[in-house]
Amino acid sequence: MSFEVKAVGLDFGTTNSAISVVGADGAPRLARFPHAEGGAATETFRSILFFETRDEIGGAASAVSVGNDAIRRYLAASGNGRLVQSLKSFLADKTFDSTDIMGENYTLGDLIAPIISALRDAAIAQFGELPPRIVVGRPVHFASMGAADEALARSRLDIAVRRAGWTEVEFEYEPVGAAYDYALRIARDELVLIADFGGGTSDFSLLQLRPRSAAKHGAVRYEILGNDGVGIAGDAFDGRIMRHLVAPALGRGTKYRSPYGMVLPAPTWPYTRLERWHYLSFLKARATMLRFEELKRQSLEPDKIGALIHVVENDLGYFLFRAVEQSKLELSDAESAIFNFVDAPVEIEAIVGRAEFEAWIDRYLAQIAGCVDRLMLTAGLEARSIDSVFLTGGSSFVPAVRRIFVERFGADRIRMGDEFTSVARGLALRALDGAA
Template structure:
């Protein structure tokens, strides 16, 4: 957890916020979105095509594969966003799918990765995603995009100090510049959501923003409203920021660990001589908690481990299901089912985790597991406690009581989780909780922020 003192926001260089429109970009761990604020104040959100449907977000992923040329030579080809997922799912021989790159920006030791014999810097990989994101937005908005107000978390995943956060921002800036941007200004992501909420107000308020992304949960306490805008925003309007490096991805991992992995044999045992031992090494199941890691298990070494485990297992049917998931590279489909059960538990006290998919060689995995909201909340209890402590510490450090906060605006996918909402309802009252456009409000507000920056400042 990390606190950053209130400080003046950086201003854009000449030309930002003028012309055809001002651009806000929310580059997320899992998904990204782009918004354009026109001179009339209206905001347009970019949309993207995925499996024939228009969606408001661009998956923050990069898929690299090797294609054979007419001469028989192999060359690397890359796809980003929704196209990356489509090509990954459709490929018989999987290439390399890279996601959650934002989570690595604060690391000084992770500088890059090797793909098909070539070393790629993290900034280069991020830039590839951002370049396509910019191109898609330019085609839709009908204008060249070289300037943008970009969101950043209060605390980057893996950052232990303000210096780590500054290092991550510098790498993110380099990535945007490499992607063809010329003027990039940064704003805290929860403040982007605050500006989106502010646009709906006819009076001033003291608000708490909770922004729940894929990798981080960020919180800001600030004053907003038309009166603030008229007099001009200053540093004292931002009372404080804080964040913690966990959010939706952590919740998903808990479901996989507690619900899915046991159904695939994580707790199963096997006979080895005169001993009863775990059937499968724990590290194999750890790869299930991030869906794209499953591809790393499709090796001859893992296949031999699982064949041996199947022959000795006390519950061979579970090992067989695991083998089907790995051989079929069904990580994406499995995690879609995880997302679905999380959604259903946000609306019902109990549901059933359902996953059925045919693997190779006509084998089929069929999981139907009842699960209650209470069980899920026990699994994420430690994460919830971290969020609670984060919010309480923000209030304490800012010298603000819960009663003084006029509104709590929650955004991001995990803001729908009832246990998350209860954290805020118990402190501020359910009548003060607001939401809306949970997946695009940050980009929306960042575009408004960019449009309001005076030229030349």
């Protein structure tokens, strides 16, 4: 095999990651990963970790698996162990210093590095030796539930990438990465709005782009006119389905009788955490479970609190979110979807209409639209001066998200494609341009 890797790009995503290389021919190639349940190999890798309980693996330190393998092992372990997802959303969170998982302490770098190492290993296995330099994507603004610390997020990601084996790490905005990929498809200069809707963030870049084929290697092919982004995307949409469809069945909005005889509303904090995967996976702590048990004893609808305990205790978050996501995906293609989640004693079944879903995510759509308008205003550009709008990322399939752009720019200027891989492919091209 004589293929020589010239440049590497890494897209560490909230939900899916991908790694791409470029050789002498200048064409990006994606590493492939075996499928969890024996299907065809994929070009994306789930950004997910699974910790197995010690007794299952014979008393050694807890074993970690990542990506598709983590899902496979989680399914085989039937509820024993801990599945952790959407880790990228913790990067800018100052309050997340380290976490205890089955008696061991983990920093964010400890949790993220194995995912990036697995991506690196797959790329090496497929393409051979990799250069020491890599271009890593980053959102314009890192997502965070509280005040975001951008510098901290960047340094944490940098640490994880170095730990996985790279020594020269450069960052680039994810939508700028996608722009490099998009530049392969255009035939003449274009003023382009790139919009990347992922699991954790929605990111935008305005660029004056040159067709990739027209420029010589090393030449500047674009000018950035502005970048912006918000920490709202697919995970936030899932959270709304969780809130409206699932949480009521798990006791949200129910009442309990306090020790003094007062009837009070059930606390809302368990449900707020339930709405975000990355917090749900940390609910299963002893102190929290004891509070749930007490709440169940006092509840006027103890079965519903029992259902909440069942979900957390048995680590059913993955299945619950999968059911939520499944109905979201169906709503991208159909006017209604059936939501179904059964794990006795929990049984939730409902029909969701697209209009209903859109009403649930309405405030988020407004924030996304506000961000696009702000970017255009800051750059001093009118909608009509934009030649094309490239929508990418998994959440760009949501019809209401696409509508934001159709309303502003017209359907004929909207382009889509490479939804899950454009960022990684483009980052590799970006790395090639910057290579010495």
